[in-house]
Amino acid sequence: MTNVDSPTGGGKKVPLFKISSTESAGVGSPKRPPLETQQSTASMKRKSYSRRASSSFDFAHIDSVQSCPSLKLEEIDLSKVPWWTSHRFWLAVLNFFxxxxxxxxxVNLSIAIVSMVSHTHTKDNSSLYMNLSTTHSYLNITKAPNLPEDKCPKLEAKETDAMNKAEFHWSKELEGLILGAFFWGYLxxxxxxxxxxxxxGAKKVIAFAMFPVAILTLLSPIAARTDPYFFMVVRGLIGLGEGVMYPAAQAFWANWAPPNERSRLIGFSYAGGQFGNAIIFPISGYLCAYGFDGGWPSVFYIIGAAGFIxxxxxxxxxxxxxxxxxxxSDIEKKYIKYSIGERQKGKKINKNIPWKSIFTSGPVWGILVAHACGNYGAYMLLTKLPAFMKEVLKFDIKSNGVFSMLPYLLFWFLITVSGMIADCLISRNVLSIANTRxxxxxxxxxGPAAFLVGAGFMECHQQAETVVLITLAIGLCGFHFSGYFINHGDIAPPYAGTLFGISNTLATVPGIISPYIVSAMTKNGTKEEWRSTxxxxxxxxxxxxxxYIIFGRGEIQPWAGGEVKGEVEGVGFGLHEIQEAVKEEEEDEDDDKKKGLLNDKAGSPNDKV
Known part of the structure; x- marks a missing residue:
């Protein structure tokens, strides 16, 4: 193979493999290109392991290569091609938004309901509004007049006109039903x-689900003004549509994310949720106070329009x-197909799900239990935290968007950072996929367990310390997204969407039971009771x-098409490894040719005789 100058400048020459058009014409997971030399399988295995031990990490994203109509990959200076030009990165950006x-x-209803409903009928002007949706809640507590001001100074928060624009006089029970309607649809x-x-295909499923969600969000003010039970149905349908997003995204990235980039790409995509949760608090608070059509309806109109776009x-x-x-680009397509396709050995996906194998699989149960346990603590923080702050810390939290966004900004940041860390650990062979997860x-x-216990020892005058501990407890949950949360695609790429649907269904149950468990344990609201929770x-x-440490795994399971020869626990071949493989192959071929020439020269006198 002839070396040519890099099209990106610098004159650096990097050998790439060549693939004929017939080799890449098939649809589905391809097999690795046939090697020209007659090396043994054992020899290639040794070389592949050696390459993995010394290979450097690259995101392996090459911009469009226009000079290869026959799909032959020529020389490219990988170090000068920015990683953000890769197509799958921009797909991650699209998923992020x-x-x-x-x-x-x-979460828009959780914020808007503060302005929608009049709370003057509540006892002692104390109110607690909790969104029991599957992921997040907006929390508002108005301090009762009998709280001791001298011992427990409260955070200052200005009342807005939005509190006086309430159109509805719903009971707290009805509010709870409306807020919880999303949860039941989501399941x-x-x-x-x-x-x-x-x-x-995930593209069709997401489109068919999210278009109606956007329309229903736009229609939410009309539904609320028509009848609260009609509004409840609308919220349930919104949850129904959004319930497909996470499983569909898992299935989507099973076809797009190379194994050593899965943490980064999926983590970055999912981080959009926490970023959205952070920015929606101040934006919705502003719209409730100054928006059109009475304030709170503008929250639904703008968010619904954004969803449609x-x-x-x-x-x-x-x-x-x-x-x-x-x-x-052709070269990026090759890289993705080789890194993912080799792990699946080019097998056609079985249309019949191996349900028995799934539910008797230790690694699957490792994910299910970890997901449910992780969500219990997260949902308890998101639904019962205000009660703790009121009863123990005597803390006054109002509609303060800046305060509310702090934990979720840290959550979003740590999702992104943990994904990068996980990918580096995997790609540099510091840890296997299983140990990284x-x-x-x-x-x-x-981490959250430790900070949660610490928060239980806080007194009412330690408000700042409590905010820090709770922020860290929520923020560190971002590491879940590089752990068990994306492990489905590691152990069973063909069934990643189905597995995530199973685990997320089980993991939403704590959103129902944790508030009731905590309420039963804190009947008197004492510090000791809360510490027990x-x-x-x-x-x-x-x-x-x-x-999860006991049962978690990182390799593809046999029932999902595993047992890939020459692989290191689920890490697929990347572009760098393929380049090195072909380079070594060509060197061996040159050596064979040299030996052949020497043999010919040595044998020529005998031929003459």
């Missing part, structure tokens, strides 16, 4: 959404697989972490 919109549509399509994504962009730019995408899960479960949550965190 999709989750921003998703969470904005999810329904977790598993079906993942399975549909695997069968017909994102759906249009999704339909235009997203594709289910690299083969279906017309804008991806376990490390991330440990940080994301032991934190001990329970910490114990569940630790149990889930230990369980």
């Amino acid at each position: 999709g989750f921003v919109v998703l969470y904005a549509q999810r 329904v399509l977790q598993v079906p959404g993942g399975r549909m994504s695997e069968k017909i 994102w759906c249009v962009l999704w339909v235009i730019f997203a594709s289910d697989t690299p083969d279906q995408d017309k804008s991806i 376990k490390l991330m899960a440990t940080i994301g479960m032991v 934190f001990y329970v949550a910490a114990g569940i965190y630790l149990f889930g972490n230990i369980w």
Whole structure:
């Protein structure tokens, strides 16, 4: 193979493999290109392991290569090609904003309801509004007049006109039903959404689900003004549509994310949810106070319009697989297909899900239990934290968007950072995929457990310290997203969507039971009672972490098409490894040719005789 100068400048020459058009014409997971020399399988295995031990990490994203109509890959200076030019990175950006919109549509009611409903009928002007949706809640507590001001100074918060614009006089029970309606709808399509994504493609499933969600969000003010029970149905339908997003995203990235980039790409995508949760607090608070049509309806109008715009962009730019995408470069398509396809050994996905194998698989149960345990602590923090601050700390939290966004900004930041750390650990062979996932899960479960216990010892005058501890407890949950949260694609890429649907269904149950458990344990609201609830949550965190350490795995399971020869626990071949493989192959071929020439020269006198 002839070396040519790099098109990116610098004159650096990097050998790449050549693939004929016939080799890449097939659809689906390709096999690695045939090697020209007659090396033994054992020899190639040794070399592949050697390369992995010394290879450097690269995001392996090459911009468009126009000079290869026959799909032959020529020389490119990888060091001069910026990683952000890769097509899958921009798909991650598109997913990121999709989750921003998703969470904005999810929590908007929790914020708007403060302005929607009059609370003058509540006892002692004390109110607690909790969104029992599956992921997040907006919390508002108005301090009762009998709280001791001298011992427990409160955070200053200005009352806004939005509190006086209430149109409805719903009871707290009715409010709870409306807020919880999203949760019940969210449960329904977790598993079906993942399975549909695997069968017909995540692009279609997400589009068919999120378009109606955007429309229903736009219609929410009309529904609320028509009848509260009609509004409840609308919220349930919004939850129904959003229930497919996470499983569908797992199925989507199973076709797009190379194994050593899965943490980064999926983590960055999911981080959009926490970023959306952070920015929606101040934005919605401002709209409730100064928006049009009475303030609070503008929250639904603007967020619904944003969701509609994102759906249009999704339909235009997203594709289910690299083969279906017309804008991806040939070389990036090859890299994705080789790194993912080799792990699946080019096998056609079985349309019949191996349910028995799934539910008898230790690694699957490792994910299920860890996911449920992790969510118990997270949901307890998000639903019962204000009661703790009121009853123990005598803390006054009002509609303060800046304060509310702090934990979620840290959450978003740590999701992104943990993804980068996990990918580096995997790609540099510092840790295997399994051990990397376990490390991330440990940080994301032991850390919150420790800070949660610490918060239980805070007194009412230690408000700043409590804010720091709670922010850290919520923020460290971001490490989940590089741990068990994305482990489904590691152990069973063909069924990633289905597996996530199963685990997320089970993991939403704590959103129902944790508030009731805490309420039963804190009947008198004493510090000792609350400390016990934190001990329970910490114990569940630790149990889930230990369980995952024991049963968690990183390699593809046999029932999902595993047992890939020459692979290091799920890490697929990347562009760098393929280049090195061909380079070594060519060197061996040159050596063979030299030996052949020497043999010919040595044998020529005998031929003459």
